[in-house]
Amino acid sequence: MEYDEPKFFHVMQYASVADGDVIDMVSGNPDWEPPDALREALEAYARFPPEEFQYPPSEGLLELREAIAERRGVGVDRVVVTNGTGEANYLAMARAFERDAGSEALLMDPVYPYYPGKTDLLGGTPTLVPTHRGGGLDVEAIRAAASEETALIVLNTPNNPTGAVYDIEAIREVVAIAEAVDALVVVDEVYDAFDLSGRFESALTIDSPNVIVTSGFSKSMAITGFRVGYAILPPEHVASAKTRHMLVNVASARPSQHAVNTALRETDEAYYERARELLDERIDAFGSALDAAGAEYTRPDGAFYVLARFEGVPGTMANVKRLIDEAGVAGMPGDTFGTARKDWFRFALVTPRVEEAAGRLVDYFDG
């Protein structure tokens, strides 16, 4: 298997043994509270009768699938609950390759590294397609890259790492390209709760048998360890995805599903709005610092990452370690995310110490 262990672990390991205090801007774990209803539901579940501790339906608890279907405006039969968005992407991408419709995956550059990793695992060949400078879709580049060999196009909006929120019309054009070459489009919307632009529209609004939407609750409910995600598939692909899910995982964890189901029903919009406001404040603070440090960056429209480039200090692994040791701030090297931003650093804004980190970077680059 041609897959290197993600560099995340290498950087976190390095930071954890560094001298002095290091602010973690590496991992994508929200640092805020989960919904109150989630805690309460899990506590109640611990006292449920033993039959509630047994296998849920393989495709997920019916009530949870219904709540997801209602929220996303689709039929419940199209919803498969998975072990996090990671498994949802795995099932969706596997479906694309097993149709004998080619073996190439078009992935947007910069790229979330699990996509090429999963492509390799599934026997496909990843092709990186450039995006526009701010991270927006370059539809013409996708059109030029697509061929009969293309089985799959993976999009992620709001985007990790660029923060771009894709224009729905651009997604629609990509779907038309996919239809023309018999490819599936997997749209990973796991950051949908973190649209800071007001422009996000789900790909579910596009009526096409070639679109699979994946998402989950890891980010929106601040529970990356609970592993509750889902895929929404066109009707003709549901049975195959369910079979693979059953053969790989049997089912996903029921305590997690129960807690998420309750939280999904009982948590109001204010919870998600507070998280967005917090991120907006952190982006303001971090952006001001990047300005002061003379860095180049694009203000994210969504998700919770910032890509930044510092004059004379490219975002290599060596310089990531230098920032850890000398500035006390841990980011990620740009080449983790494909080729487009090799000189850049990615900083995750899911730490209460964003302002402090911003100050450290200003001192370091401006000092």
Added chain:
Amino acid sequence: MEYDEPKFFHVMQYASVADGDVIDMVSGNPDWEPPDALREALEAYARFPPEEFQYPPSEGLLELREAIAERRGVGVDRVVVTNGTGEANYLAMARAFERDAGSEALLMDPVYPYYPGKTDLLGGTPTLVPTHRGGGLDVEAIRAAASEETALIVLNTPNNPTGAVYDIEAIREVVAIAEAVDALVVVDEVYDAFDLSGRFESALTIDSPNVIVTSGFSKSMAITGFRVGYAILPPEHVASAKTRHMLVNVASARPSQHAVNTALRETDEAYYERARELLDERIDAFGSALDAAGAEYTRPDGAFYVLARFEGVPGTMANVKRLIDEAGVAGMPGDTFGTARKDWFRFALVTPRVEEAAGRLVDYFDG
């Protein structure tokens, strides 16, 4: 994909809409209480700070891996925590096929249907190998079937559905055969807590780079819905299994892992002993009824299933439905489990109504 949805669901669906009361002897869900410590740990977890709700290490919580390693007498580096034993088997079987050491899997007949399902999913070819009448390993049949094309041999002890507990010397001979043809032996020991014979010995006692042992806590702690299993791999296969686990699932659910870790440390042997005593009583009661009904069966040495054959009423799907409708007892048709026991029924003893079911079968066949 050449995999039919398991017949379990079909039978359970039929039973659930049947007229009259039906005793479920289909599903493999323990009907008794989980360990007290498991409930308490989950309740405590619900109040943990938010950082405890985030991604665990991909290979599992270190404390849980340490507890498993200590219990199984292996180095912690060999332990990968998975989303139930199902995922552990998937990872182990995938490892066998991706070595370019053939594409054939030798599976024992009767067979747990997920094994041929996973083999198909992974692009392998399943070959069923007969076992002895009571379910014990037929080493000569395995030797005759093994060839350079054999990548994998899957054993399950204590066995579902036969109840056989494999002789460790027989397993040792199978491992020698596997070494000779460069195959991996996956030994699924998920029913290890339900050895009623006192003869069970783990395949971990066999020192071979070709043995992968899988297990989990679904059955032993009566929590099939929690999805906590593990694989113990030879050192040279650990990295590949971890990579596949990461790319498919990222990690398994942390609330479940936390609860199991605590329960594993705080639950004494008496908990497991009580479950074995309960099963022994149920086997006695059910066996007496089968005797009275004139059925052929083998008393299980482990796990919690009984295979039985009734004169003139072969265990076909049609007759399973007849027993549901006319006797009020739901079992599984024998052809779910390969070819060896097509005429037999499988009854799961994980219902408090075993004696009642036994009475119904006596009335039906003897009436």
